[in-house]
Amino acid sequence: MAWFRVVQGVARHGVRRRGLAQAYQDVTRHRPIPPSACGFHSTALRPKAAPVPRPVPLSRLTDSFLDGTSSMYLEELQRAWEDDPSSVDESWDYFFRNFVGQAATSPGISGQTIQESMRLLLLVRAYQVNGHMKARLDPLGLEVREVPHDLDPAFYGFTEADLDREFFIGVWRMSGFLSENRPVQTLRSILNRLERAYCGSVGYEYMHIADREQCNWLRDKIETVNPRGYSKERQKVILDRLIWSTLFESFLATKWVTAKRFGLEGGETLIPGMKEMFDRAADLGVENIVVGMPHRGRLNVLGNVFRKPLRHIFSEFSGGGLKAVDEDGLYSGTGDVKYHLGTSYDRPTRGGKRIHLSLVANPSHLEAVDPVVMGKTRAKQYYSNDLDRTKNLAVLIHGDGSFAGQGVVYETLHLSALPNYSIGGTIHIVVNNQVAFTTDPKAGRSSQYCTDVAKALNAPIFHVNGDDMEAVVHVFELAAEWRQKFHTDVVVDIVCYRRFGHNEMDEPSFTQPKMYQVIRNHPSALQMYESGLLELGHITKEDIDSIHNKVSSILNEEFNNSKDNIPNRRDWLSAYWAGFKSPEQISRIRNTGVKPEILKRVGEAITTFPPNFKPHKVIKRVFDERAQMIRTGEGVDWAVAEALAFATLLVEGNHVRLSGQDVERGTFSHRHAVVHDQETGEIHCPLDHIIINQNEEMFTVSNSSLSEFGVLGFELGYSMENPNSLVLWEAQFGDFANGAQVIFDQFLSSGESKWLRQTGLVVLLPHGYDGQGPEHSSARLERYLQMSDDNPFVIPEMDPTLRKQIQESNWQIVNVTTPANYFHVLRRQIHRKFRKPLIVMAPKNLLRHPKCKSNLSEFDDVQGHPGFDKQGTRFKRLIKDQSDHSDLEDGIRRLVLCSGKVYYDLDEERQAVDAKDVAICRVEQLCPFPYDLVQRELKRYPNAEVVWCQEEPMNMGAYSYISPRLATAMRGSGRGGTEDIKYIGRPPSASTATGFLKVHQQEQKELIQRAIRNNGD
């Protein structure tokens, strides 16, 4: 049998290999690993360990599986394999290659059995999978971790006697330790190498990754690279950076003893690590890095990584004091605390390149900034034509508590591989100080590591002991290389500690007494690195002192300069935003009508299929009807109006991006922005074909993952990059937006005021009472209105040439009732010199309502056409009564003001009962409140009682917002005040709506009748 050849070959070469075996011992002699750290840990060689069967040499195999028919079978199999290796199963191919063909030519393996080989493979694999469990990750040494049994050689039957035996463990198509071309090694050397690779200061988790190439790439780096191979020059740079990081914190601590700064002490190696990573990334082609991070160490990152002038940081610590140059009288918002502000900087790199860094401003809400950073990065990639996504990189820094605890982390991670959300990989850094405020990890998470959530992706996770400066640098570089090579996420988990309390005022011993006993006596990473380098003779004491002196003197100098520091004028608009206006600079109101010929041309494009395309027959009909609307110019519906708005913006060179759950078809099957060929499955997106050679992404419509927080945050970040983009997020139903509440509260409604950053993001929230029950009726309009900052008691300047009402408001909220008005409100977002978020109560039943149609003439800018007034064609903030009323109608007994689809019910009822003495006006823009137009209508109907009619319960909808503002308008027009407003709507309610259709219909009927009929109370 051919295997005998193997054994003979092995025996023949056994003697010759002795010299090489000696060489291995020589290598390992430099770094002796005590037996306890050499795989034979506590569970190894225990006298009471269960007996393990002895391995049997290949030649003497008597295992039943090789007896009789089995061995015949194997011989057959081997013959087949010798003829054609691909004729046998891949596992047998491995087997024969490694134990027959290869072993025959691999000298020096004496008596290696199949079982031993397999067990060795299992052992190596166990290190690859679980080696991190034995890695020395905790700088404080407090962590008690049970080492898995499978890292114990005794578990596989090896004994002390086997340590100096030689083994061959090469495996076909494996890299690193197991690669085929590795020479035979003694078990001792194998274990030493495994320990060094997997159980040192870095714990690698990557075996959850299915891709062989990726695993092999990592194995190559992990198992064959010595991370300590830095030159003396490089070590000096790293040391310099660590000194900066460490002295920055101690300087702040001595100068501002009682100030909160959320210091980085205990995790100072983050800074040199990040800088080295940025340098490496720049070497590998990265030009822009967008960073999101929480409070911890933010000032250090700002000062030392972003190079925010230290005098500015110090001046802010002293209370900020002086106003920026030229900023007097300029809008400066409400501001934010110093550890939330963003910044950007062009930084030279070690390799002589320049890299642009932006730190995104963020709220206190941990991790909320994550998707925002991703969206901003994706937009940068679009605008820089970064097709392989290697020029723009996102880096997210996390705390251990928040990474494990916040759901948005998962929502963000899960965007990473989605075609329209991918950014070619994010580098995640966890500053894992093993505590969250006062909470221990055991109370803060159920998973072993705080990073386990990232295992849902195929992301490698590098845990590193934060005290080992060079190991930190090594994994940071590795992360940059991984991201540039594979374009997917990667996680660096710096296991460190927090030297002081959560903030500098907190006493950590109240809650973590034992940990802090250890921390008190624990030397800093800097002290350790310095003494390590001194010991090696790589640096002198004088060198170290000179770096310290240099850093201290710069810090002191900057401190002295900070006293009369005058900050630069706040840089709130980046390059793309040049010429955009801040709220105190008036931006002219523009028309949004479009030339009729353009409407016709794009109208044709959005209703045409490519030749031979076979849409579903219902869709075909829909598109035929659309074509008809364009041809006749009549009956334009909501979907067509929207498509026309997008198409005309595209024609003008803008980028349009709509994302959300099921937006391609539309939740209500009305949009059909993407159509599927019923035979081939191919898709056609008409809006991709508006202009010649249109960039594939110029119009993007994309179904998203089932996430609100993550996806809305992403779109918000996207919208902030370039003002010439209309970015929209649509909720499936408006109420689901509450899953993204943090984005509304912390970013959208207040971001401009806090951080001087504008966004024109549009949020479409389907809203309206049509009997679908509590969960699908209300988009919670009241919440957005409540967050609006327009003063309810002051009428601002409303003259069209002086009006800054929208610019001065935090956002706009509309409930639009005609397709044409929807078209104009979307276009208005771009046709102005400022950006403001727009919340749209989007319709459901109006999508197909026979009365909810517009004529194409309402979209154009032709004088005399409906909608064209003395300013041209624009969005109508208020739609006056559609009866042919003059400027003065003193016979009108009631003026009903309403908003949204209830208008159509009211109008129908008015016609039904022929209530000619009732006027109905639609407040299309609720916020900011159209005082001028409301007062115009009050004047038109001097004798009318004023009614606010809504379908929502009294404690919901617009009533609470409208009431004081309408009263202010009425007072200004001499028409009474709050008590003169009659409310007609549903009574207050805990639930948004009834779950019973019949009850809904009855309620609706009653409120409509009360609003219109004469005897309505």
Ligand SMILES: Cc1ncc(C[n+]2csc(CCOP(=O)(O)OP(=O)(O)O)c2C)c(N)n1
């Ligand atoms: C969403 C959210 N919940 C609670 C807090 C309050 N908070 C601020 S820091 C912190 C602890 C964070 O722990 P960790 O993520 O480990 O970061 P560390 O402070 O340890 O660096 C908490 C609970 C917050 N800022 N955001």
Ligand SMILES: [Mg+2]
């Ligand atoms: Mg923490």
